[in-house]
Amino acid sequence: MSMTDGPTPLETAAAEQAAEEREASAKAAGKSALRQREGRKTGYFSDRWNALSRQQQWAFLVIVVVLAYLLPLINPPIITTEPGNNFALACFDMARFALIAVGLNVVVGYAGLLDLGYVAFFAVGSYCAAMLTSPDSPFLHIPYLWTIPVAMAVTMFFGVVLGVPTLRLRGDYLAIVTLGFGEIVRILATIIPAMKGQVGFQNVGHPPGTEPNGAPIFSNSNGVPWYWLTLTIIIIITLLVGNLERSRVGRAWIAIREDEDAAEIMGVPTFKYKVWAFAIGAAIGGLSGALFAGQVGFVNNQKFDVTTSILFLAAVVLGGAGNKVGAILGGALVSYIPLRFTAIAEYKYLIFGIALVLIMIFRSQGLLPARQRLLAYGRTALNKVISRDGMEAKDKDKPAAGSDAGAAAQRGAEA
Amino acid sequence: MLPSLVPLLPTENDWITFDIPSLAENFWSATFDGLTFGAIYALVALGYTLVYGVLNLINFAHSEVFIVGCYAVFFTLSTLGFGPSVPRLDIWSIILNLLLALILAMVASAATAFLLERIAYKPLRQRNAPRLVFLITAIGASFTIQYLIYLWRGPSPELALTMFRPLPIFDVFGTIIDSQQLVIIIAAVIMMVGIDRFISKSRTGRGIRAVAQDPDTATLMGVNKERIIITTFVIGGLLAGAAALFYVMKIPSGVQYNGGFILGIKAFAAAVLGGIGNVRGALLGGLLLGLIGNYGQILLGNSQWTDVVAFVVLVLVLLLRPEGILGTSLGRSKA
Numbered sequence: 001m002s003m004t005d006g007p008t009p010l011e012t013a014a015a016e017q018a019a020e021e022r023e024a025s026a027k028a029a030g031k032s033a034l035r036q037r038e039g040r041k042t043g044y045f046s047d048r049w050n051a052l053s054r055q056q057q058w059a060f061l062v063i064v065v066v067l068a069y070l071l072p073l074i075n076p077p078i079i080t081t082e083p084g085n086n087f088a089l090a091c092f093d094m095a096r097f098a099l100i101a102v103g104l105n106v107v108v109g110y111a112g113l114l115d116l117g118y119v120a121f122f123a124v125g126s127y128c129a130a131m132l133t134s135p136d137s138p139f140l141h142i143p144y145l146w147t148i149p150v151a152m153a154v155t156m157f158f159g160v161v162l163g164v165p166t167l168r169l170r171g172d173y174l175a176i177v178t179l180g181f182g183e184i185v186r187i188l189a190t191i192i193p194a195m196k197g198q199v200g201f202q203n204v205g206h207p208p209g210t211e212p213n214g215a216p217i218f219s220n221s222n223g224v225p226w227y228w229l230t231l232t233i234i235i236i237i238t239l240l241v242g243n244l245e246r247s248r249v250g251r252a253w254i255a256i257r258e259d260e261d262a263a264e265i266m267g268v269p270t271f272k273y274k275v276w277a278f279a280i281g282a283a284i285g286g287l288s289g290a291l292f293a294g295q296v297g298f299v300n301n302q303k304f305d306v307t308t309s310i311l312f313l314a315a316v317v318l319g320g321a322g323n324k325v326g327a328i329l330g331g332a333l334v335s336y337i338p339l340r341f342t343a344i345a346e347y348k349y350l351i352f353g354i355a356l357v358l359i360m361i362f363r364s365q366g367l368l369p370a371r372q373r374l375l376a377y378g379r380t381a382l383n384k385v386i387s388r389d390g391m392e393a394k395d396k397d398k399p400a401a402g403s404d405a406g407a408a409a410q411r412g413a414e415a
Numbered sequence: 416m417l418p419s420l421v422p423l424l425p426t427e428n429d430w431i432t433f434d435i436p437s438l439a440e441n442f443w444s445a446t447f448d449g450l451t452f453g454a455i456y457a458l459v460a461l462g463y464t465l466v467y468g469v470l471n472l473i474n475f476a477h478s479e480v481f482i483v484g485c486y487a488v489f490f491t492l493s494t495l496g497f498g499p500s501v502p503r504l505d506i507w508s509i510i511l512n513l514l515l516a517l518i519l520a521m522v523a524s525a526a527t528a529f530l531l532e533r534i535a536y537k538p539l540r541q542r543n544a545p546r547l548v549f550l551i552t553a554i555g556a557s558f559t560i561q562y563l564i565y566l567w568r569g570p571s572p573e574l575a576l577t578m579f580r581p582l583p584i585f586d587v588f589g590t591i592i593d594s595q596q597l598v599i600i601i602a603a604v605i606m607m608v609g610i611d612r613f614i615s616k617s618r619t620g621r622g623i624r625a626v627a628q629d630p631d632t633a634t635l636m637g638v639n640k641e642r643i644i645i646t647t648f649v650i651g652g653l654l655a656g657a658a659a660l661f662y663v664m665k666i667p668s669g670v671q672y673n674g675g676f677i678l679g680i681k682a683f684a685a686a687v688l689g690g691i692g693n694v695r696g697a698l699l700g701g702l703l704l705g706l707i708g709n710y711g712q713i714l715l716g717n718s719q720w721t722d723v724v725a726f727v728v729l730v731l732v733l734l735l736r737p738e739g740i741l742g743t744s745l746g747r748s749k750a
Contacts, residue, residue, distance in 0.1 A: 108547075112545075112547050114547055114550045114551065114554075116554060162730070164734075165730050165731075165733045165734035166730070166733055168737070169733060169737050172471075172472070172473045172546070172550060173687075173733055173737075175473060175475075175550050175554070176473055176475075176680065176683050176729075177729065177730060177733065179475070179554075179680060180680045180684070180725075180726045180729060181726070183676070183677060183680065183722065183726075184722065184723055184726045187719050187722055187723055188723065190719065191717045191719050191720065191723075192431065257547075306676070307558070310554060310555075310558050313551065313554070314555075317551060321547075347562075347566070349558065349561075349562045349565075350558075350559060350562035350563065350565075350566060352558075353555050353556075353557075353558030353559035353561075353562055354555070354559050355555075356551055356552070356554065356555025356558065356559075357535055357552050357555040357556050357559060360539065360544070360548050360551050360552040360555065361535070361538050361539065361552070364544065364548050
């Protein structure tokens with residue numbers, strides 16, 4: 001598949017809905033037309049961001065990352081979750097949700113598959129870490145850090161086992177099967193004696209290292225090192241996922257999301273890429289589960305009810321399905337809001353349930369809409385397209401531009 | 416689970432044990448009980464199947480439509496003076512009371528389904544939203560209703576009500592079939608047959624089939640699509656309300672804010688097993704799933720295995736025969 005093949009399915013996908021918007025955008029020339037296609041409310045920010053030079057963007061990112069690392073140490077007065085919740089632990093929780101949202105975003109946001117049992121993968125990851133490190137389990141024990149790749153491999157395996165029967169069919173089946181799976185894992189943890197039900201596994205391992213006084217660095221009560229570890233993992237995963245997104249795999253996912261039949265007809269092996277998306281998402285879920293098990297130090301069947309899956313989904317949808325930065329933001333927010341505003345913590349499920357419906361009805365692209373533009377070509381090519389004028393250039397871009405105009409039009413109409 | 420397979424051999428009993436003698440001993444009672452559960456699944460499954468047939472949408476909130484019916488039954492019966500003990504009423508007043516509860520539950524569930532369609536799905540349909548948006552809305556709506564009930568009634572199940580004392584009716588292979596099982600199975604089958612006739616004979620039923628087959632053509636032929644869709648939701652709600660009465664009859668302690676959730680998944684599995692979009696398939700799938708689940712539960716020795724077994728059945732059906740046993744869709748079913 002050559003580079004130009006990437007967005008073609010997109011074009012076919014949205015071509016019909018695109019027709020109207022294409023006419024409209026054909027009237028406006030170049031840059032202004034592209035501006036129009038941006039999400040409405042965040043268009044301003046993404047324009048500003050794209051106007052910066054590469055170096056400025058990097059400098060800005062470095063500042064953000066450094067601030068993110070310093071967050072639990074600064075403990076900013078208004079943002080802090082204290083006295084209700086320890087802020088460093090809250091930071092870890094936010095990072096955990098953000099990591100989960102990044103993983104779920106691969107499934108829901110890129111490939112457009114609805115995974116309603118993500119907590120199950122999280123649970124499988126947690127149980128992997130617990131059963132391989134806790135003294136309560138009779139199995140062989142390995143160092144905690146090794147459980148992370150094991151947890152990822154095992155959850156990936158579960159993802160494939162679950163994905164292969166369901167992903168051959170239309171996406172709806174995946175939704176109900178994952179929803180069931182989310183509940184089944186919890187039930188199995190309860191009724192299989194070896195999983196120890198509510199008794200659970202105590203003293204789950206943690207990464208090595210001790211402070212000068214002999215206490216372990218990664219203790220259950222100190223959220224800071226865990227937060228840093230998770231944040232580092234988020235950065236690595238985001239970079240990897242970002243690379244995937246810009247690769248052939250990512251283009252295939254987006255083609256599948258926009259129109260599966262069209263993608264199939266254009267030669268995208270949809271089943272293969274769907275299984276990949278599902279398995280990668282599952283592995284990231286397992287990773288976050290292993291981290292969670294390590295931090296809490298105790299795993300039992302009470303921590304993984306299926307309602308948590310809906311919170312994860314709310315995180316992705318709130319942030320903007322298909323946008324990894326949006327997913328991080330959404331994940332952090334979904335975790336942060338109940339921790340900060342403890343008065344409404346009791347209502348969090350109701351709030352996020354209503355939020356899901358309202359977001360879908362009024363702004364289905366979320367806070368930060370996914371970039372629909374010419375993913376295959378990158379920014380340089382995009383700028384060239386923007387700077388071009390005249391009808392012949394217009395004709396040349398029409399397929400790609402039309403496609404994302406279509407998607408944007410759809411989203412715009414929803415806004 | 417995987418990494419622990421090898422070192423686990425000595426403690427095999429910790430994982431899964433099969434209790435075959437127990438299944439053999441209780442085979443017939445499990446069969447009749449399974450059919451009773453199956454009848455309830457089938458009624459709920461119809462709601463999924465009809466909506467799926469017409470809109471191609473898994474209506475996740477259908478389990479909440481059902482649980483609203485359960486609450487309606489609970490409140491009606493507790494207002495009428497039913498309690499945990501067997502009521503001291505003659506048979507006719509019990510029947511009248513239950514009929515009243517049935518009607519109120521059907522109305523409550525149908526109203527929930529109606530509101531759900533109008534508030535959540537109609538705005539999406541009007542602007543032709545992608546499927547993913549529909550599904551997310553459905554799960555969001557399901558969640559919202561569930562937690563509204565949670566905030567209202569709290570996490571614990573409602574007081575168990577006894578509707579009547581199950582009387583032994585007759586004896587099959589040494590197993591006594593009681594009046595409760597008989598009432599549920601017969602009533603459910605009558606309803607299913609009725610709905611099947613309705614779909615295949617009545618004018619509205621023809622409209623439903625037409626929309627299921629091809630919404631655009633149906634509209635061109637003069638079918639009012641919006642009315643058909645709302646009718647479908649209301650029919651699904653009515654059946655869910657009826658299922659609610661039988662459910663509360665069978666499992667009196669099951670009235671709980673999240674009580675519909677796992678039942679909804681089982682009912683959907685039943686619908687898929689029989690062939691989603693197929694009315695008769697829902698009946699067949701429901702009864703089969705009830706049987707399989709009940710056998711599995713006795714074989715594996717814990718009532719929670721029913722859910723696991725139902726889920727495994729769902730996955731296996733999707734793997735081996737995704738169109739279900741009867742297969743045909745609502746649109747293609749015979750006139």
